[in-house]
Amino acid sequence: MNLNLVRLGFLPLVDAALPILARELGFAEAEGLDLRLVRDMSWATVQDRLLYGHSDAAHMVAPLAIATTLGLGRPAVPLSVPFVLGLNGNAITLRPDLAAQVTEIGGPGDIRTIGTRFAELAKARRDAGEKLRLGVVHRYSSHNYMLRYWLRGTGTDPQSDVEIVTIAPPFAADALASAEVDGICVGAPWNSVAVEQGAGVVIATTSQIWQRGVEKVLAVKQVRLEAELELFEPLMRALYRAGEAFVDPEKLDVITTIMARPEYLDGSADAIRRVIQDKVLFAKSYPSVRIPDFMFQHREAANFPWVSQAAWLYAQMAEAGHVVPSLPQYQLAQGVFRPDIYRSALGPIGATLPGASSKLEGGISGPTGVGSIQGRLILSADSFFDGQSFDPEAFIKLLK
Amino acid sequence: MRIAVIDESPARAAVIREGLEASGLSKILVLSERIGLVSRIEEFAPDVILIDLENPQRDELEELFAVSRALARPVAMFVDQTDDAAMEAAIDAGVSAYVVDGLKAERIRAIVDLAIKRFNAFARLKSELAEARSALAERKAVDAAKTLLMKKRGIDEPAAYALLRKSAMDSGRKIAEVADALLTADKLMGGL
Numbered sequence: 001m002n003l004n005l006v007r008l009g010f011l012p013l014v015d016a017a018l019p020i021l022a023r024e025l026g027f028a029e030a031e032g033l034d035l036r037l038v039r040d041m042s043w044a045t046v047q048d049r050l051l052y053g054h055s056d057a058a059h060m061v062a063p064l065a066i067a068t069t070l071g072l073g074r075p076a077v078p079l080s081v082p083f084v085l086g087l088n089g090n091a092i093t094l095r096p097d098l099a100a101q102v103t104e105i106g107g108p109g110d111i112r113t114i115g116t117r118f119a120e121l122a123k124a125r126r127d128a129g130e131k132l133r134l135g136v137v138h139r140y141s142s143h144n145y146m147l148r149y150w151l152r153g154t155g156t157d158p159q160s161d162v163e164i165v166t167i168a169p170p171f172a173a174d175a176l177a178s179a180e181v182d183g184i185c186v187g188a189p190w191n192s193v194a195v196e197q198g199a200g201v202v203i204a205t206t207s208q209i210w211q212r213g214v215e216k217v218l219a220v221k222q223v224r225l226e227a228e229l230e231l232f233e234p235l236m237r238a239l240y241r242a243g244e245a246f247v248d249p250e251k252l253d254v255i256t257t258i259m260a261r262p263e264y265l266d267g268s269a270d271a272i273r274r275v276i277q278d279k280v281l282f283a284k285s286y287p288s289v290r291i292p293d294f295m296f297q298h299r300e301a302a303n304f305p306w307v308s309q310a311a312w313l314y315a316q317m318a319e320a321g322h323v324v325p326s327l328p329q330y331q332l333a334q335g336v337f338r339p340d341i342y343r344s345a346l347g348p349i350g351a352t353l354p355g356a357s358s359k360l361e362g363g364i365s366g367p368t369g370v371g372s373i374q375g376r377l378i379l380s381a382d383s384f385f386d387g388q389s390f391d392p393e394a395f396i397k398l399l400k
Numbered sequence: 401m402r403i404a405v406i407d408e409s410p411a412r413a414a415v416i417r418e419g420l421e422a423s424g425l426s427k428i429l430v431l432s433e434r435i436g437l438v439s440r441i442e443e444f445a446p447d448v449i450l451i452d453l454e455n456p457q458r459d460e461l462e463e464l465f466a467v468s469r470a471l472a473r474p475v476a477m478f479v480d481q482t483d484d485a486a487m488e489a490a491i492d493a494g495v496s497a498y499v500v501d502g503l504k505a506e507r508i509r510a511i512v513d514l515a516i517k518r519f520n521a522f523a524r525l526k527s528e529l530a531e532a533r534s535a536l537a538e539r540k541a542v543d544a545a546k547t548l549l550m551k552k553r554g555i556d557e558p559a560a561y562a563l564l565r566k567s568a569m570d571s572g573r574k575i576a577e578v579a580d581a582l583l584t585a586d587k588l589m590g591g592l
Binding site: 170 | 434435453454455456457458459460461462463465466487488491492496
């Protein structure tokens with residue numbers, strides 16, 4: 001059988017699991033695809049390759065797909081997100097001396113209390129003329145927006161009380177150790193790397209901030225996605241199958257071994273295994289702690305691109321001053337997420353298909369049956385730490 | 401024209417610098433160290449920044465450009481946007497450029513073309529060097545295996561070489577591979 005070539009750009013992170021497994025476990029081939037993975041070291045390069053045709057699709061931090069479509073920092077190129085590669089999986093790590101001032105070292109704490117203590121610390125440092133510096137992986141990253149959401153909600157002004165900078169994850173541990181930054185909000189396995197080096201202590205996971213925070217997505221140029229569904233729909237089916245494998249405990253060993261290989265994460269299999277099992281190493285020489293849903297890759301239609309997720313991200317971009325809020329842009333941002341293509345690609349294999357395309361984010365406090373057009377869908381709590389919810393319709397009123 | 405060259409490989413950075421200098425550009429800052437990168441760039445205030453695509457610090461730079469607005473615009477801005485061939489050539493070569501807004505396209509284009517050529521030349525050089533190195537390593541292994549056979553079996557050099565070659569032909573492997581296997585086995589056996 002002739003296989004169709006699909007090149008997919010990715011960064012060596014645990015949440016690149018679905019593309020890696022789609023290839024390595026044979027799901028891509030079964031869909032008639034020769035899926036080749038192109039590893040890079042920065043989102044800027046992943047983005048360049050996607051825009052200039054060196055790759056056909058990309059593992060991408062969700063807000064960057066929106067930023068690219070809106071033309072922030074470079075000419076606008078419309079991207080589409082027909083599939084979400086995973087939710088959450090990030091954590092906030094501080095230098096150990098600072099962590100000791102805000103949390104009980106070694107395990108998860110109440111993140112409202114931790115945030116309040118952090119705010120006191122940050123303001124004291126600001127008044128002393130030494131603002132705390134926090135590193136995030138990219139300007140347009142979920143890391144940046146989740147961190148800001150938590151800071152704002154616990155009394156720290158992310159714009160004036162602290163300095164938020166971008167730090168390349170491979171250097172994050174060193175930057176903590178040398179006090180170049182005081183804290184980082186990065187993805188797996190980079191918090192573990194910092195903790196194991198003794199350079200940092202995890203004070204919170206982003207799943208504690210928002211239980212269902214959209215993280216990495218499958219990004220494709222809109223013109224190509226719409227013109228070549230016969231190429232991209234099989235890719236989405238292969239990714240969906242990879243998601244089923246990812247949550248199968250029996251495949252844990254196989255998955256860990258594949259992910260740790262030099263051409264993928266080239267990292268510690270132990271650290272990767274921990275992440276897949278939702279276990280977080282909060283501090284060196286402490287046992288890792290299981291945080292339910294720390295990394296949420298597949299269950300409960302997690303791969304479905306809810307338009308309301310894009311809406312939430314746009315609202316955060318506005319809060320951060322990254323966009324001048326406007327209704328046309330808000331609509332453009334929401335249009336990046338393509339539940340219609342998710343449905344057309346995954347309907348034929350019996351995947352659960354939500355009936356709605358948008359929902360009240362953070363509106364579910366316990367297992368709730370949700371309307372679906374195929375399969376039975378029960379969503380569990382998707383709460384924000386502050387008990388607020390985000391209504392995409394209500395946000396429009398703020399724009400007027 | 402002030403040009404910053406950011407490259408984790410000091411050797412490649414030197415090759416680029418040399419090329420730029422040869423075409424009469426003298427205000428060049430080479431940055432191979434990670435620490436203080438952003439502040440050194442701000443201080444130097446380059447008109448053009450050339451950076452290798454594998455450099456994880458590209459995302460840090462993009463933040464800098466978004467915030468400072470002193471420097472801006474990825475490579476796509478100055479090359480005619482329909483000129484995808486030029487963009488692809490840059491990405492193929494593994495280089496990315498950022499330029500200050502308002503510079504003349506032709507001038508920038510010349511610099512980027514030069515960077516592309518130098519990146520490609522460096523990649524060729526590196527693969528030639530790797531080939532030369534592995535050829536050297538192979539010859540060393542074959543020599544060591546011959547010496548071993550001569551000693552252990554009391555044969556002369558042509559006979560030892562003939563033995564290696566026959567074994568290679570019989571097993572469909574390269575002579576160097578057979579030599580390697582022989583040396584490894586000898587090491588494992590403790591020279592028995």
